[in-house]
Amino acid sequence: MDLGLRDKVTIVAASSKGLGRAVAEEFAREGARVVMCSRDEAAIRAAAEGVQRKTGAEVQWTVADVGTAEGCQKLVKTAVDKFGTIDILVSNAGGPPPGRFDDLDDAAWQKAVGITLFSAVRLTRLVLPHMRKAGGGSIVYMTSTTVRQPTQYLNLILSNAIRAAVQGMAKTLSSDLAKDGVRVNCVQPGRIFTERIEQLDSDTAKRQNTTPDAIRAHYEKNVIPMGRYGKPEEFAAAVVFLASPKASYITGTSLQVDGGMLMSMF
Numbered sequence: 319m320d321l322g323l324r325d326k327v328t329i330v331a332a333s334s335k336g337l338g339r340a341v342a343e344e345f346a347r348e349g350a351r352v353v354m355c356s357r358d359e360a361a362i363r364a365a366a367e368g369v370q371r372k373t374g375a376e377v378q379w380t381v382a383d384v385g386t387a388e389g390c391q392k393l394v395k396t397a398v399d400k401f402g403t404i405d406i407l408v409s410n411a412g413g414p415p416p417g418r419f420d421d422l423d424d425a426a427w428q429k430a431v432g433i434t435l436f437s438a439v440r441l442t443r444l445v446l447p448h449m450r451k452a453g454g455g456s457i458v459y460m461t462s463t464t465v466r467q468p469t470q471y472l473n474l475i476l477s478n479a480i481r482a483a484v485q486g487m488a489k490t491l492s493s494d495l496a497k498d499g500v501r502v503n504c505v506q507p508g509r510i511f512t513e514r515i516e517q518l519d520s521d522t523a524k525r526q527n528t529t530p531d532a533i534r535a536h537y538e539k540n541v542i543p544m545g546r547y548g549k550p551e552e553f554a555a556a557v558v559f560l561a562s563p564k565a566s567y568i569t570g571t572s573l574q575v576d577g578g579m580l581m582s583m584f
C-alpha cells in the first residue's frame with residue numbers, strides 16, 4: 319500500500335532510540351523527509367545517519383531538549399530551515415521517572431509536566447502555522463495505554479496523570495483543527511521492548527525484590543494475550559499509518575498497540 323508519504327516533511331521528536339527511532343526509520347522507509355532530535359549529540363547523529371543509510375531518505379537531525387521552550391523552537395526551526403514546511407508532527411518525549419505519590423514532590427511533578435505535557439503543547443503551537451499555511455497536516459501524539467487503564471501501573475503516577483492531559487488536548491484539538499485540514503490522533507504503546515521498558519522492569523523488580531526477567535515473564539504469561547512484548551517497528555507501523563494521507567478520514571482516535579493487553583472494549 320502506498321501511504322502517500324513521499325517527501326512529506328515529518329518531525330519525530332525524541333528519536334535517538336526506542337520508539338521514536340523506530341518511527342523515524344519507518345517514515346524514512348516510506349520516502350518521507352524526516353527531522354529527528356534528542357538531547358545527546360553523538361546519539362542523535364548516529365541514529366539519523368543509521369536511518370539515512372538504511373533507507374536512503376533525506377534525514378536532518380538536531381540536538382534539542384523538548385522539555386524546554388528553546389528545544390522545541392530549535393527542533394521546528396531545523397525542519398523549516400531545511401525543508402521549508404512541516405506536514406507531520408510526531409510528538410514524543412522521554413517518559414517521566416517512576417514513583418508513587420508519596421515519593422514525589424512539586425519539583426518532580428513540575429518537571430514531568432514540562433517534559434510530557436509542555437513538549438506536546440509547544441511543538442503543536444510551533445508547527446500549526448506551517449500546517450495551516452500548507453492547507454493541512456497531521457499530528458500524532460505518542461501517549462500510553464495507561465491513559466485508558468492506569469491502575470495496573472501504581473508506580474507510574476506521573477505518567478498516568480500527565481499523559482491523560484495530552485490525550486485530552488489531542489481529542490479537543492482534533493475537533494478544533496478539522497476545519498484547517500489538520501488531523502490529530504494518538505497512539506498508545508502497551509509494553510514495547512525498549513530501554514525505557516527495561517528500566518521500568520528493573521525498577522519494579524527492585525521494589526518487588528525479584529528480577530527483571532521475572533517481571534517480563536509475568537507480563538508475557540499473565541497480562542498480554544499475545545504472550546510477548548511488542549517490537550518498536552510494530553509500534554512504528556501504527557504511527558506511520560495514522561499520520562499518513564491513507565488515514566485521511568481518521569481524526570480524534572487513539573490506537574493502542576499492546577498485543578491485546580487492555581481489557582476494555584473501547
Ligand SMILES: NC(=O)c1ccc[n+]([C@@H]2O[C@H](COP(=O)([O-])OP(=O)(O)OC[C@H]3O[C@@H](n4cnc5c(N)ncnc54)[C@H](OP(=O)(O)O)[C@@H]3O)[C@@H](O)[C@H]2O)c1
Binds near residue numbers: 410
Ligand atoms: N516502550 C513502551 O512500551 C512505552 C509504553 C508506554 C509509554 N511509553 C512512552 O513513550 C515514550 C518513548 O518511549 P521509549 O520506550 O522509546 O523510551 P526510550 O527508549 O527511553 O527512548 C527515549 C528517547 O527520547 C529521547 N529523549 C528523552 N528525553 C528527551 C527530551 N527531553 N528531549 C529530547 N529527546 C528526549 C531519548 O534520547 P536522549 O536521552 O538522547 O535525549 C531517546 O531517544 C516515552 O515517553 C515513554 O514513557 C513507552
